[in-house]
Amino acid sequence: MMTTNTDFVLAVEGLTVSFDGFKAVSDLSFYVDENEIRVIIGPNGAGKTTVLDLICGRTRATEGSIKFKNRELTKLKEHDIVKAGVGRKFQNPSIYGDLTVFENLEISFPRGRSVWGALTFNRDAEVINKIHEIAEMIFLKDLLHHQADLLSHGQKQWLEIGMLLIQDPQLLMLDEPVAGMSVGERQQTAELLRKITKGRSVIVIEHDMQFVAQIADKVTVLHQGKILAEGSAEKVKQDPKVIDVYLGH
Ligand SMILES: Nc1ncnc2c1ncn2[C@@H]1O[C@H](COP(=O)(O)OP(=O)(O)O)[C@@H](O)[C@H]1O
Ligand SMILES: [Mg+2]
Structure with a gap:
């Protein structure tokens, strides 16, 4: 009998997707805990x-299930998955280059899209406090009023992580976040990721x-759509199979 341990934040079971008969992901199962950083x-x-x-609903599964906090995600639309608490960063940062760091964080703050909710003083104070808190975390507190286009590549990546963090996702997914970063920036990003896991799960x-x-x-080491x-x-790192198909090259 197949039983799902309900303590996991994310339970992926038997996940398969075929593109014209080619299985890019094939009967994949894995489980992610709260406060965990899982690297793929x-x-x-x-x-x-x-x-x-x-997981984020951009591609539909052919088979299998994805349970996030015991909610089945495979049938949900992309924006409902975001609302359920899943944030995802793509390989190329999608920030607004002509806006400042502050403004990029501000527009990412979840306002519930309500005209009523957005216009109160309390709300403004809450937003500003949160922006400062996040800016400090992503090493941009002295650059809040800089135009985002003028940031370094690494700073842009951090800003995008900040834009996700301000939505307080319980599952955060990052695709190659340190690609193109300097050694120093990688070190800072590692610190940042270790800080943000409290109360959430991160897949990198x-x-x-x-x-x-x-x-x-x-x-989790993937090869041909399988673990x-x-x-x-x-x-x-010491697994001969991993050295053979990946690390040895
Ligand atoms: N939308 C798609 N349509 C057809 N094939 C796809 C699609 N997305 C990914 N693939 C194929 O699935 C395989 C896995 O791709 P991907 O998940 O991008 O690999 P990775 O991120 O590990 O490099 C590749 O062979 C890729 O060409
Ligand atoms: Mg990839």
């Missing part, structure tokens, strides 16, 4: 990004194994 690694084309696409797709070892509670290995960064 694997060669190009392994299906990593597709897994995130399936990443290639840099040094960064992976710094942040991962657990690593090749799973465990601590230390353990999967």
